[in-house]
Amino acid sequence: MPDQQTRPRPAAPDTRSTRHRATALLTAAAPALAAYAAVRAVGLLVLQVSASLAGKDAPRLLGGRWDSVWYQRIAENGYGHTVTLPDGGVHSDLAFFPLLPALERAVAAVTPLTVRGAGITVAWLAGLFAAWGIYVVGARLHGRRAGVLLAALWGAYPTAFVQSMAYTETLFTALAAWSLYAALRGRWIGAGALCVLAGLTRPSAAALVAALALAGAAGLLRQYGEGGRDGLLRRNARMVLGVCLAPLGWLAYVVFVAVRQGSPFAYFEVQAQWGNSIDGGRALAGFIAGLPLPAALGLCAALGLLAWLVYLCVRQRQPLPVLVYGIGIVVVSLIGSGYFGSRPRLMMPAFPLLLPPAVALARLRTPWGQAAVVAALAVGSAAYGAWTLLGPGPP
Template structure:
């Protein structure tokens, strides 16, 4: 009798090997990766055609100008270069974080690629990883269709052309998306490690650190209210470890600059030399006031749309780490005194802002509307990207 009972039981499911889990996850994310790759391919095709008509090299436009050149110089020669502008102001390369140039140098040494081409490969690969991470976040919160559309909408963002440049936006967004996904799955050590890497990529990693910190505080407060303080820290030791590790990447670069320049505030002094400091939004207000009336009204309309997206994110009741991260990226991008034209690019990693429209387009009866919307946005983004890259100013 016991033998019959044993035989009648269903076999316990076996835990798949790690690579099988990755393969299954990649297969599930394939539609999102395909959609993202398709819209970015449209952008690259339009840029190639437009650049060819203008007698310019599209690859050079993507990998050989503006910030890309600074990263490549660091990859080839290390830190220590300072540019002197015609007005006498100084721009030290210490303002740039080290992870992208480190990856560029490693790829250039291990492969036949040039440093420029290595930077493009990192950016394009990181773009796919970012799309995968966004899909994972969107699918976990609202289903697979939302995850696919979230990745696609990020690929048609107005300044999505930067995702195809040898810049840090795709690398940072990939790390941020997967860090948030790790938090949603209570894998705080993984989230903290990814946050360290993000902190070696861009200063906006402070938003990601804030997201982890605020979420951890909320967990501790909630558990304290329900279960008291006995064993509270012990039960949450992995979460606390992840939060403590999270800022080390950003702090590491700040300390490196401080030691190199023999000043505890050297990093902030370097940023000030580049015109990047926190002014609470005064520079933004002055920029708007100084515009001609039609342009000022258009910019105010864009800022109103941004505020509406923020409101929708709050009303959507996004999980706290996702919400805090998105809002913090927006705030950091708006309260600085830097070059205004870069602000849309600086906000691009705030992909949670795209969750409300992704959910709206993911309904069972909105497939045609979603396809038309993404197609129109892809063409508009491609045209704007080519026009910007063929211009004289940095994005």
């Protein structure tokens, strides 16, 4: 038997190989990142010009209004701020999840940036990581060209101006896209860990948790039906562990709010005070019913287009985690009682809805045709973003 000195040692990790793979992944994604950055640059340029003409400060529009102010206050002072409304209602900062303000505080601590500047920086970097994650999902399913176009189309989403603001949607989309990519590759622990972070970012992580759980359950049922009953859980231990990890971020924040407020249902009470309870779509139906007929018909047409996109995703036979995630984000965005104007923004992380248009656009024979379509969408998105940010209402 060999002694300690002659026993073979485990091979050291090849850091050069790891760096090479990371470089190769980034190089492959470069066209998608460039396309996304170009689309968002159009939005920022139009906003800057419009803000200058209106005598307003574009950076303040991106980092100093609406929800971004709540996140920055948490980053600076922690939780504990409340606002009492004229009708006696109370808005608590506990409605806002902690990952973005934690990152804002960390970036501001190690850079010369203010917390506001840190929030915008985090959002812009998260946008690039989101575009990268969206690209790798699209490229894995339908090829590199579709992946590039998918990232570009997401950057030209109608409410894509929020991607440049100190909001959570961009960070959440980045974590969700990479979590789905890990699940598609069978890297379930990584998928679950990224879902934990997503659960610390937005409540809509429930859609991602459901996507991983249903995909894992479907995999187990398929193996069980094929006769692989013996050792089923042992063979799939990493998948089971990843699925069990997935909801822990969201649950941890719910428990934190419950302990802080001294009530097991405090989180849901806080959200209800903000009007964010689940009503099954009654608020949406009431909003449509209260509109003038032309506006109601237009909104119904937009919802019909949304339903058509969902149908195309099903017809496209998207992998189960991708399909469930996309539909889940749509459902979560529509069945709440919150302010209607926020719903398009809440649906922005549902990038799988853009897969059918991206694949169709990829079939165009000329790259110039593809570029023209993306450019037109980018200009339209930029104009809408500037108009919204320069107006009085929240996104």
